[in-house]
Amino acid sequence: MKLRLVAPTALIDINGITELGYIRQESGMIAVGALTRHDQLAQEIIIQEKCPLLAEAASVIADQQVRNRGTIGGSLAHADPTADLPTACVALNASIITMNESESRSLTSSDFFRDFFNTALKEDEIIREVRIPIPPPKSGGAYAKLAKGHNDFALAAVASQISLGSDDLCKAINVVLGGIDSKPIHATETEKLLVGQTIDERLIRDVSLKAGDGLTPNPDFRATSELKLKMVRTLTEKTLRTAISRARGGI
């Protein structure tokens, strides 16, 4: 509203539904209530331990005052392609639980985000909860973004989440790019080259060069398309290195 993107005739403040602010560990997943503040996500030990990339993404959102007030539900529903939490949620295979007066729906975060500021939310729905599957043992993730300053939205961001099998080969991998397209997108070429492989320093460098292949990032007044692609490669390398070391050595 401050940016005059919308001018609603009526506004309902859901901050009064205080029971929607929670972080709970349930069977095989972490349930995060829609009204959970960014600051709570960044500070919560379960999040830091089980999905550090989410804590990292939350901790680099804007500034302390905004993190004290902004919510995960608000960020996801707003669906700014350069925001931090949408990219992080896609990388963690999170589900988004919506509700209206009579029913509740569960959507994968990939299905939830549709376009710039556009989601699968219906007019009468709100987000109720975000469910993050707890990554199996030998998993690790990392989030990094490049912005004009701490306070700014990402020029480019990468969230990498990796799971290793008992044989130490890469069992599952998500490399998700933010700020590049109209919604968070997978670096599919990079992911393909990593699955089933032993990940070493050389492979990390090689596959990072493929991140963003075939993509033409939206240029804006802060960065050209070429610069964004370069940043994506660098950030992919950086997050993969951290993710793999976390997967191997504990967090």
Added chain:
Amino acid sequence: MEVSETAKEIEIKVDVNGKQYRQRVPSRMLLVDFLRDKLELTGTHIGCDTGHCGACTVMLNDVTVKSCLLLAAQANNSKILTIEGVSADGKLHQLQEAFLEHQGLQCGYCTPGMILSSLFLLKRNPAPSDDEIKRAIDGNLCRCTGYLGIVKAVKAAASRMGRGSPNQ
């Protein structure tokens, strides 16, 4: 919260600096305008009015927020601390004294927000490093000091408050 028929005005009840207020406010009124124009607490400043500068920072239920990004109606039933509530009995808070001593201000426009952001930091982290202080005041712009005096002041206050009584 009682909403009038046209919803053009909303009655709110707030605790500001320990004082109770019950007032009818236009539903579109920002919290910062309520504090400044209705309660005449003009220590909370308006710098940019778009959520960037942090001059309007206040504490809402013990956490810092930008009062230009909230409607007054959203503060209903809340406890607010503004810069006027930081000093007590005409005596400056130790953090304010440190800002004076270490030249943590020049024109003073950003100072109320800086003080509240620093207070929030010190509550959470009584002995912050320079980097932690810089991150904590990320959301507060200062166009005079170059920030060095502010970082020094917060550090000095931390060590002084660590020694003295917890609140003052």
